[in-house]
Amino acid sequence: MQSKLVNRSAFEAETAMEIRLREAYSSLEPKLKAPFPLTIPTPEEYSALNRAILYCILCETNIAAEVHIKHLHGIVTDGYEYFTALLVNVVNELYGSLVDSAKRRLIRVTHEMVNVAAVGFDGLLVALLRQIVGGDFGEENLWLSFEMVNLFSSKWECLIEEMPVVMTGALYVFLRLLADHCRVNVPNIEPLRRMEIDFCVRVLRENFSSCLMVGRDLIRLLQDLVNVPELCAVWKDLLYNPKTFKVIEFVDISQIYSTRTSKWYFLLRLTPQMESQLKFLLTHVKFGSQKRYQSWFAQKFFSVPNRSGAVVDIVRFICCSVHPSNEIIHSGIIPRWAVIGWLLKSDFQSYVAANLKLALFYDWLFFDEKMDSIMNIEPAVLLMVHSIPRYIDITHTLLEFLFMLLDNYDVERKAIVSRGISTAFQTLVRKGTIIPIAPNVKSGIPNDSLIWQLSINSYWNCG
Incomplete structure (x- = not known):
C-alpha cells in the first residue's frame, strides 16, 4: 500500500519513525475527530496522541491539518517539547523521502512552533537548515531555501531576541548558499537570491555583536561574495569603517581573525x-x-x-x-x-x-x-x-x-x-x-x- 507520508518503492521497508507515527494514528483515530475528548491523558497516552496528531498534520488535507494544529494547542502540557522533538526526528530521518505535501505542511507547523515559542524549536530550525543541500539547484531544494530564509526574515524580532545563536547559524548557511546561487542563472532563482542578500545584510548591519561569535570563517564566506554590491559594502565597512557596526569593542577585523569558528557552524552545511x-x-x-x-x-x-x-x-x-x-x-x-x-x-x-x-x-x-x-x-x-x-x-x-x-x-x-x-x-x-x-x-x-x-x-x- 502506498504510504501517505513518504515516497517509498515497493521493495523498501517502513522506517521505525514512520511505523510509530502510523500506529499511533491507527490506535487513536476515533479521538482525532471533533468534538475532541476532554479527559486528561496519561503520559503514555499523551505521547501517542502527539504522534497521531503529527501524522494527521503531515498526511491529511491543509484544512484538516489546521484543525489538528488547534487540537495540539488544546492538549499540550509540556511546552510542545515532545512534539517538537518528533518534528526534529522526522526532519533528520525522513525529510528526503517525504511526499511534497508533507514537506509543505512540515514548514507550516514549523512556523507555528516558532509562533508559540515551543521548547526546542531552535533544534527544529537547525535540522531544516541542514537539509538545504549546497550546489543543488533542483526545484525542491531551492523551495526549501526560499521557505527557510522567508521564515527567518518573517520571524525576525522573535528569533533575534530568543535565539541569536540560531540567527548567526542562518547567516552562515545563507552566506554559503549565496556563493552558489550567485554563480548560476537558473529559472526563478533571482527572488531567492534577493531574499538571501537582504537577510544577510540585515543580520550583519543590525545584529553585528552576535555575528562576531561566528568567528574567522565569517570573513572567509564574505570574501567569496565581494561581487555582490550590498555585501561588498559590508566588507568595506569591516575593513575601513568598523564604527558603522556600533559595537564598541569591535575596532578592527583582526579581532574576528583571532576567533576560532565553532564546529557547530561547519555541521550546518552537511546533511545528516x-x-x-x-x-x-x-x-x-x-x-x-x-x-x-x-x-x-x-x-x-x-x-x-x-x-x-x-x-x-x-x-x-x-x-x-x-x-x-x-x-x-x-x-x-x-x-x-x-x-x-x-x-x-x-x-x-x-x-x-x-x-x-x-x-x-x-x-x-x-x-x-x-x-x-x-x-x-x-x-x-x-x-x-x-x-x-x-x-x-x-x-x-x-x-x-x-x-x-x-x-x-x-x-x-x-x-x-x-x-x-x-x-x-x-x-x-x-x-x-x-x-x-x-x-x-x-x-x-x-x-x-x-x-x-x-x-x-x-x-x-x-x-
Missing part, C-alpha cells in the same frame, strides 16, 4: 546523511580499503553538476570537527589527510579547488596555540609530508598556495598572517606532528624534499 557517511569513513574504514567507499560517496554527493562546491564544507568539517582519538589514529583507519588528498585530486572547477585549499589552510593564517587546536592544522601538514614520496606535485601545489596566502591574503595585516603560519609550523614540530627533514639519498627521501625543509625554515623566520 553526509555527516554519518564521513564519520563512518573516518572511524571504521581501514587505510587501503577506502576506494569503494570514496567512489560511493562521490557518486552520492558529487555526481550532480555544481554539487562539488560542497567539498569546501566537507574539508572545513574534517579539519575542524572530526578530531579522531589516539585509538583511531593508531588503528590503521584511513587518516583525515588521506581523505582530503583524495578530494584535492578530484576533478573540480578551478574556483572550487582554490576554495578547498583555503579551507584546508584557513586556521593556519591566524593560528594561536592558546586559542586554536593543533588538530585543525594537522591534516594540511600531514598531507604535504605524506605526498612527498609519490605525489610531490601536491606538496608543491599546497606550499605554493600557502606562500601565495602569506603574500596576498591581507596585505595590510601581513604580520598577523606571517605570525599565524610561523606559529603553526613551530607548534607542529614541537608537538612531534612532523619532524624536520633534509635530503638523504641513502634513506630514499627525494631531493625535492629540500623544498619542504627550506619552506619550513623560511616560515620560521617569516614573522
Whole structure:
C-alpha cells in the first residue's frame, strides 16, 4: 500500500519513525475527530496522541491539518517539547523521502512552533537548515531555501531576541548558499537570491555583536561574495569603517581573525546523511580499503553538476570537527589527510579547488596555540609530508598556495598572517606532528624534499 507520508518503492521497508507515527494514528483515530475528548491523558497516552496528531498534520488535507494544529494547542502540557522533538526526528530521518505535501505542511507547523515559542524549536530550525543541500539547484531544494530564509526574515524580532545563536547559524548557511546561487542563472532563482542578500545584510548591519561569535570563517564566506554590491559594502565597512557596526569593542577585523569558528557552524552545511557517511569513513574504514567507499560517496554527493562546491564544507568539517582519538589514529583507519588528498585530486572547477585549499589552510593564517587546536592544522601538514614520496606535485601545489596566502591574503595585516603560519609550523614540530627533514639519498627521501625543509625554515623566520 502506498504510504501517505513518504515516497517509498515497493521493495523498501517502513522506517521505525514512520511505523510509530502510523500506529499511533491507527490506535487513536476515533479521538482525532471533533468534538475532541476532554479527559486528561496519561503520559503514555499523551505521547501517542502527539504522534497521531503529527501524522494527521503531515498526511491529511491543509484544512484538516489546521484543525489538528488547534487540537495540539488544546492538549499540550509540556511546552510542545515532545512534539517538537518528533518534528526534529522526522526532519533528520525522513525529510528526503517525504511526499511534497508533507514537506509543505512540515514548514507550516514549523512556523507555528516558532509562533508559540515551543521548547526546542531552535533544534527544529537547525535540522531544516541542514537539509538545504549546497550546489543543488533542483526545484525542491531551492523551495526549501526560499521557505527557510522567508521564515527567518518573517520571524525576525522573535528569533533575534530568543535565539541569536540560531540567527548567526542562518547567516552562515545563507552566506554559503549565496556563493552558489550567485554563480548560476537558473529559472526563478533571482527572488531567492534577493531574499538571501537582504537577510544577510540585515543580520550583519543590525545584529553585528552576535555575528562576531561566528568567528574567522565569517570573513572567509564574505570574501567569496565581494561581487555582490550590498555585501561588498559590508566588507568595506569591516575593513575601513568598523564604527558603522556600533559595537564598541569591535575596532578592527583582526579581532574576528583571532576567533576560532565553532564546529557547530561547519555541521550546518552537511546533511545528516553526509555527516554519518564521513564519520563512518573516518572511524571504521581501514587505510587501503577506502576506494569503494570514496567512489560511493562521490557518486552520492558529487555526481550532480555544481554539487562539488560542497567539498569546501566537507574539508572545513574534517579539519575542524572530526578530531579522531589516539585509538583511531593508531588503528590503521584511513587518516583525515588521506581523505582530503583524495578530494584535492578530484576533478573540480578551478574556483572550487582554490576554495578547498583555503579551507584546508584557513586556521593556519591566524593560528594561536592558546586559542586554536593543533588538530585543525594537522591534516594540511600531514598531507604535504605524506605526498612527498609519490605525489610531490601536491606538496608543491599546497606550499605554493600557502606562500601565495602569506603574500596576498591581507596585505595590510601581513604580520598577523606571517605570525599565524610561523606559529603553526613551530607548534607542529614541537608537538612531534612532523619532524624536520633534509635530503638523504641513502634513506630514499627525494631531493625535492629540500623544498619542504627550506619552506619550513623560511616560515620560521617569516614573522
